Amino acid sequence: MMSDDLVEPVDTALRDQGESLVDQAAHAVEAYRAGEREPLAALVHVMTPLLWHTVRAQGVDQEHAQDIVQNVWLTLVRDIDQIRDPRATLQWMLVTAKRAAWRAVRRTRDEALRQDADEHATDWLTTPVDELPDSLAVRSERDKVLWEHVRALPDRCRRLLGLVALVERPDYAVVSQALGMPVGSIGPTRGRCLAKLRTSLAADPTWSLS
Amino acid sequence: MSDDDATLTLFAHGTLDPADRAVLDALARLVDAVDPVPDGLVDRIGVALTIEALEAEVAALHLTGEPALALRADETSIEAGTITFTTDVLTVMISVHAEADRVRVDGWAAPADVIEVELHQGGDVTTTVSDADGRFSFVDVERGPARLVMRRPSDPTVPVVTPQIEL
Numbered sequence: 001m002m003s004d005d006l007v008e009p010v011d012t013a014l015r016d017q018g019e020s021l022v023d024q025a026a027h028a029v030e031a032y033r034a035g036e037r038e039p040l041a042a043l044v045h046v047m048t049p050l051l052w053h054t055v056r057a058q059g060v061d062q063e064h065a066q067d068i069v070q071n072v073w074l075t076l077v078r079d080i081d082q083i084r085d086p087r088a089t090l091q092w093m094l095v096t097a098k099r100a101a102w103r104a105v106r107r108t109r110d111e112a113l114r115q116d117a118d119e120h121a122t123d124w125l126t127t128p129v130d131e132l133p134d135s136l137a138v139r140s141e142r143d144k145v146l147w148e149h150v151r152a153l154p155d156r157c158r159r160l161l162g163l164v165a166l167v168e169r170p171d172y173a174v175v176s177q178a179l180g181m182p183v184g185s186i187g188p189t190r191g192r193c194l195a196k197l198r199t200s201l202a203a204d205p206t207w208s209l210s
Numbered sequence: 211m212s213d214d215d216a217t218l219t220l221f222a223h224g225t226l227d228p229a230d231r232a233v234l235d236a237l238a239r240l241v242d243a244v245d246p247v248p249d250g251l252v253d254r255i256g257v258a259l260t261i262e263a264l265e266a267e268v269a270a271l272h273l274t275g276e277p278a279l280a281l282r283a284d285e286t287s288i289e290a291g292t293i294t295f296t297t298d299v300l301t302v303m304i305s306v307h308a309e310a311d312r313v314r315v316d317g318w319a320a321p322a323d324v325i326e327v328e329l330h331q332g333g334d335v336t337t338t339v340s341d342a343d344g345r346f347s348f349v350d351v352e353r354g355p356a357r358l359v360m361r362r363p364s365d366p367t368v369p370v371v372t373p374q375i376e377l
Contacts, residue, residue, distance in 0.1 A: 037263060044255050052247045066248060070255050077262050143243075146236055165238035169226060190230055195221035197233060 020170035021047065025093070026086035033080060044073060047090075050166050051097045054179070057159045058101035061108065068100045090171065094178035145207050149200045156181065157193035254333030261330060261357060264371045293375065300360065300370050306377055313351050313377050319344040319360060328359040353377050 019027075024046065028039040051072055055065045072093055083089060150158055160181050164172045201207045292305040302319045319325055322344040329336045329348050332355075340346035358372045 037259075040259070041256060044259065045252055048252050048255060049242065049247050052251070053241055053245065056245055062248065066251055066254075069251065070258055073255050073259055074262055077259055143236065143240055146233075146240060150237065150240070161234070161237060162241050165234040165241060169231075190222060190224055190226045192218065192222040194226075194230055194233070195218050195224075198221060198230065199218060201233065 021050075021167055022087055022090050022171055022174055025089040029076075029080060029083055029086040029089050032077065040077070047093070050163065050175075051093065053163055053166060054094055054097050055101040057163060057179075058098060058105055060101045060104050064104045064108070065101070068097060068104060071100065072097045091174050091178050094175065098178065098180075141206075142208070145204065146201070149197060149204065149207070152200065153193065153196060157196060161193050161197065250333060257330065257333050257335070261359070261371065264359065264369055295372050297370060299365070299368075300362065302358070302360065302370075302372070304358070304372075304375075309350070311353070313353055315348040315351055315356075315377065317346050317358070319346070323362060323364065325363070326361040328361075330357045330359060331355070351377060 024039075025043055028043040031037075031039040048069060051069045052065060055068050056062075060068065075096060076089070076093060083092070150161070153161070160176055160179060163179065164175050167175055292303065294301065294303045296302075300319055300321075302317055304315060304317045307314045307316070315329065317327065317340075319327075319340060322342065323340075324342055325340045325344065325346075327338050327340060327346045329338075329351065331352060336348060336351075338346050338348060354377060355374050356377050357374050360370045362368075362370070
């Protein structure tokens with residue numbers, strides 16, 4: 001593991017719970033092997049959103065994304081005795097989800113070439129979006145401002161930030177590593193992506209946190 | 211390095227502060243609002259995992275005889291597929307009849323007993339109870355992959371699960 005779990009009193013105070021996703025996933029796997037299934041059921045609730053957005057960030061449509069996420073879970077329980085290091089569970093799941101998503105995207109592209117289908121309209125984490133999504137129209141002015149700045153970020157930054165935002169700080173390094181982002185792009189330090197976003201928000205007079 | 215770059219580098223190496231966390235939290239809510247996890251997905255995964263676990267725990271039913279259940283898509287006749295599964299504790303024979311674009315599933319479990327039968331299709335579960343001879347049926351069933359989960363009064367904590375079958 002990386003050493004970035006160390007220190008930084010402010011962050012430690014900010015963490016809601018003591019248990020990172022890495023810990024929770026490791027515990028769920030160990031419990032499941034011991035015949036106790038509840039911790040894994042709880043993990044499904046906590047982790048499915050992260051898997052969902054990981055898959056969607058690769059540009060997979062809604063329907064396929066649901067199958068992929070469900071399959072990641074089924075594969076986990078089928079191979080659960082083969083996991084050597086339960087603390088690698090989170091990373092394994094993210095990588096599995098991402099690879100399955102890539103395969104799905106490749107297949108869809110092949111089909112799209114044949115059928116001349118439209119580009120996905122919803123893969124906002126991957127492709128620049130020109131219009132405000134409908135679901136944002138009803139959001140606050142502040143969210144709209146944030147959205148504008150986020151979508152001005154480079155592709156990789158947008159994807160990385162969109163996903164690390166969903167987890168607590170101890171898990172940042174695992175998430176960024178699983179996504180193939182350089183470790184440290186958001187790890188022990190706050191990272192250039194977040195710094196970029198902060199800089200551009202700070203320069204915007206219409207942005208305020210409260 | 212321009213002034214902007216220098217500032218950025220300085221910023222990037224600072225530690226995460228409450229304002230960063232606030233930006234990330236706002237972003238997390240945004241991500242969720244723009245592309246929410248579909249309703250029911252978490253529940254469906256829960257059901258799939260439960261069935262998976264049952265299958266692993268219970269001596270799963272084994273297929274006997276020919277796997278004639280996979281009906282052809284162009285089949286409009288009343289042609290039925292019949293399939294038999296067996297374990298040490300239970301044997302169940304299932305036949306499937308096409309009815310318009312849906313199917314009817316008839317089953318017969320032995321030894322004869324009143325058993326609880328669940329039909330699992332994706333996240334949907336339909337439940338019925340067999341008669342005293344072990345006969346049961348599901349009507350107006352959607353086509354597609356399905357499983358039966360059977361619970362016997364003699365041993366209700368150990369359900370018997372079929373492999374996935376194509377209706």
